Amino acid sequence: MLLLDLDTVSPRERVDAFHHALTDSLVPNDVFHEEPETGIHARMELWRVGGLDLFATRNSGFEVRRTAQHVRHHRSSPIVSVSLQPLxxxxxxxxxxxxLLGADDICVFHELSPRVYGWSGDGASQAIMFDMDRLGVPVDDVVRASRRLRSSPLHGLVLQHLQGLWRDPGRLEADPGAQALGAATTELVRALLLSAAHAEESVEVRSTMDDTLLTRVLAYARSHLADRDLTPERIAAEHAVSVRRLYTLLGGAGISLEQWLIEERLGKARRMLASKRYDRLTVAAVSARCGFSSPSHFSRRFQAASGVSPSEWRRLGGAVPVDEPVDDPVVDPE
Known part of the structure; x- marks a missing residue:
């Protein structure tokens, strides 16, 4: 949903329109613009995916200041914002x-803590809003974690997951798997915050790491589908568990790892073959990017699962009914 496009607002009304859109969509703040007299620009959008609000803005230089007075007038259900800085x-x-934050950083703010945030020149932010009660992480822990997110071993995994969400939030908004995706995202962010806020050996972190192990294992596997050596041994080692425990964990969720990997790789291949973005890739190249051992093995698997060859699937633009799992934005790391 488009919240604001200042190109449609007269220059003299843009500052007020910007402030109105920002404070209505988020929380009260003091807003200062770099060049309010020479004109500002902004485009703000909002999506709702699985109970989470996704807010994106691209605008000229500004600074938002949230003071202790603002904190005292917070909404009835405070939020924690987790944002990326794509520009x-x-x-x-x-x-x-x-x-200072860039494209490979995660920025976390708790509504119940004062803060300053902004940039110079043209910039963009992509923020996900988590209800404080749903996230279940105390204010002090969120503030402590916000200063040391990169110290957590989960930082890279969560960063990839969040970047995946922002590839096409409009598509995810109406996806049947949106609720499950929202729950998984909340679990991963909670794990990251507690991991960064506490020593790894603390009771809180051990409990959270155990609770989110399945989510982390699947997210890791999806982000490494192109790797032909994505073996059970490697997945187990990356998560500091035995192969036996890995299979027990997956079995408890009704998942056969080998079959799940094949289905995920085939799903990725279907999307790539149907996308104009990959028109110049040969079928063999798509096969390699999806982690198959050889083009012939890929073609046999694809034909058996889809009823048509990879080339025919591409020619038809993917317009062939196939039962496959709901797409997850973390699947395609391209």
Whole structure:
């Protein structure tokens, strides 16, 4: 849903329109623009995926200041925002600590803590809003974690997952798997915050890591489908568990790892073959990018599962009914 496009607003009304859209969509703040007299630009959009609000903005240089007074007037259900910075170098300050953030950083703010955030020149932010009660992480832990997210071994995994969500939020909004995706995203962010806030050996982190192991295993496997050596041994080692425990975990969820990997790889191949983005790739190249051992093995598997050859699937643009799992945005790391 489009919230604001300042190109449709007269220059003299843009500052007020920007402030109105930002405070209505998020929380009260003081907003300062780099060049309010010479014109500002902004485009803000909002999606709702599995109970989570996804807010994106691309705008000219500005700074948002959330003071202790603002905190005292928070909404009845406070939120924790978790954002990416796909464009520009962003400045953040929480509890007196200043940080510069780029495309490979995750930024976390708790509504119940003062903060400063902004950038110079053209910039963009993609934020996911988590209800504080649903996330279940205390304010102090969120603030502590926000200063040391990269110290967590989960940072890279969660970053990939969040980047995947933003590839096509409009498509995810209406997806039948949106609720499950929202729940999995909440679990991963909770695990990241507790991992960064506490020592790895703490009771809180051990409990969270155990609770989210299945989610983390599947997210890891999806992000490494192109690797032909994605073996049970490697997956188990990456998560510091035995192969036996890995199979017990997956078996408890009704998942056969080998079959699941084949289905995920075939699903990725179907999407690539039907997408104009990959028109220049040969079928053999698609096979390699999806982690199959050889083009002939891929073709046999594809024909058996889809009823047509990979080339025919591409020619038809994917317009062949196939029963397959709901797409997950983390699947395609291309």
């Amino acid at each position: 520009g170098v962003h400045r953040a300050e929480v509890a007196g600590r200043r940080t």
